[in-house]
Amino acid sequence: MDEQDWIIRELEQLFDSSRDYKQKALLKAAADLIREQKTRKEQLQGELDGTLWSPGNWRN
Numbered sequence: 001m002d003e004q005d006w007i008i009r010e011l012e013q014l015f016d017s018s019r020d021y022k023q024k025a026l027l028k029a030a031a032d033l034i035r036e037q038k039t040r041k042e043q044l045q046g047e048l049d050g051t052l053w054s055p056g057n058w059r060n
Contacts, residue, residue, distance in 0.1 A: 004038045 011031040018024050 004034055008034055 008031050011027050011034075015024055015027040015031070018027065
């Protein structure tokens with residue numbers, strides 16, 4: 001489990017225990033933002049790996 005998964009789990013626990021609508025909305029938005037960042041990070045890592053292993057992109 002990485003840091004992002006831990007943070008998302010903690011935010012979800014706080015969401016479940018909260019009774020305040022505004023707080024729940026903020027916690028959900030924060031968890032959604034972290035999930036989106038994680039997805040984008042994985043996509044960029046894949047793009048970088050693909051670029052590094054493509055001989056057509058190698059320059060002397």
